[in-house]
Amino acid sequence: MSGKIRFAPSPTGYLHEGHLLSALYVWAAAKKWNLKIHLRIEDHDQSRARPAYIAGIREDLAWLGFKYDSESIQSARGQVYEAALQKLKEKSLVYPCYCSRKQLLAENPQSETGEIVYQGKCFYKTREERRETREIINSAPHNLRFIVPDKFINWHDLRLGDFHENPKLQCGDFPIRDRDNQWTYQFAVCVDDIDEQITHIIRGEDIRNSTARQIALMEALGRTERPIYLHHPLIVDANNKKLSKRELAHSLRQDKEAGITPEMLFGRVCHKAHLTESDAPIALVDAISIIMETL
Numbered sequence: 001m002s003g004k005i006r007f008a009p010s011p012t013g014y015l016h017e018g019h020l021l022s023a024l025y026v027w028a029a030a031k032k033w034n035l036k037i038h039l040r041i042e043d044h045d046q047s048r049a050r051p052a053y054i055a056g057i058r059e060d061l062a063w064l065g066f067k068y069d070s071e072s073i074q075s076a077r078g079q080v081y082e083a084a085l086q087k088l089k090e091k092s093l094v095y096p097c098y099c100s101r102k103q104l105l106a107e108n109p110q111s112e113t114g115e116i117v118y119q120g121k122c123f124y125k126t127r128e129e130r131r132e133t134r135e136i137i138n139s140a141p142h143n144l145r146f147i148v149p150d151k152f153i154n155w156h157d158l159r160l161g162d163f164h165e166n167p168k169l170q171c172g173d174f175p176i177r178d179r180d181n182q183w184t185y186q187f188a189v190c191v192d193d194i195d196e197q198i199t200h201i202i203r204g205e206d207i208r209n210s211t212a213r214q215i216a217l218m219e220a221l222g223r224t225e226r227p228i229y230l231h232h233p234l235i236v237d238a239n240n241k242k243l244s245k246r247e248l249a250h251s252l253r254q255d256k257e258a259g260i261t262p263e264m265l266f267g268r269v270c271h272k273a274h275l276t277e278s279d280a281p282i283a284l285v286d287a288i289s290i291i292m293e294t295l
């Protein structure tokens, strides 16, 4: 099998242990299935991305020994996203939403996972109402929502099995561009996965919920062949709890400055992910082999 996999960190901080585990999974999958590795810097959120973090991602990957075949950065791809938006507009699959955060919370139910399930208020406005809204609050901030099809999507995760999910019930029509005119994660990632011909999507379980809606969006954008999905377990603390913000804020770079070696980090992260019995240092090639056996 051949194809392409991506490692896609956001430069909103330096790489931490969660990124490292994800990278180990991506490089293990690439080795197992003979895939090219693409580094995608997901800086679609320009209010949080920082040049120092972008440089940091490249430096940390080099220090750890992760080599990749190609690279892209979302902030350089505005025209590609514009073109994709046009495609959706031509299919009448986009509408503006003027609801404030407060309104969204007050007027819509929440899913089991605590997500707002948008009920389509701005979609159901009549043409006249929409025109009026625009006339009254011409420059009022609004996001653009993608109309998700109201249907169940069957998809398969190599590790977790089959899923049967309806994004209309999970989140409803979702924003592809936000009120500050920034492309959203969901939109940018789908456009990139199509455009960059990604065949394998290996990422943390925390993003699993996004899969059905991303499949719906990719299909609306014309992708016919679905990527292969695998959502890996996340690092947990000693009490089997998700790592706290504070723990995740601790960067690999801080460890490096404290004299910790990449091998010590691989050992530590594999142990925290319950992949090894002890946290003794291991080589990158061995950490990758250990994970390959679980795929």
Ligand SMILES: [Zn+2]
Binding pocket: 096, 097, 098, 099, 120, 121, 122, 123
């Ligand atoms: Zn709305």
